[in-house]
Amino acid sequence: MDVDLIFKIAAIGILVAVLNQLLIRSGREEQAMMTTLAGLIVVLTMLITQISTLFDTIKSVFGL
Template identity: 45%
Template sequence: MTIQLLLKIGAVGILVALLNQILKHSGKDELAFLLNLAGLILVLSWIIPYIVEFFNDIMKLVNIGG
């Protein structure tokens, strides 16, 4: 995992938090929820390949998945 990925995740988190507060104070709670969900899906799409690689390395370490 690179520092660039961590900085991207942090930037998305700050942006989502800021927009979330703006939307909630405008009375658009549904859009705020959708924004949070979109941010979560975006970050998960960046992280899932690293999680898969981690579990593959663990399986190789204990000789489960070859």
């Protein structure tokens, strides 16, 4: 696993947190929730590709 992935996830988390606070303070709670959901979906998509790569590596190691 590359360290860049951890930094990307942290950057997305910081960006989503700042946007969330900005939108909540301006009275747009619905958009804040959608921003949080979008950030979560982006991070989960990144993790799913990494998990898929992990399973492919495990299959090749054990010859399955």
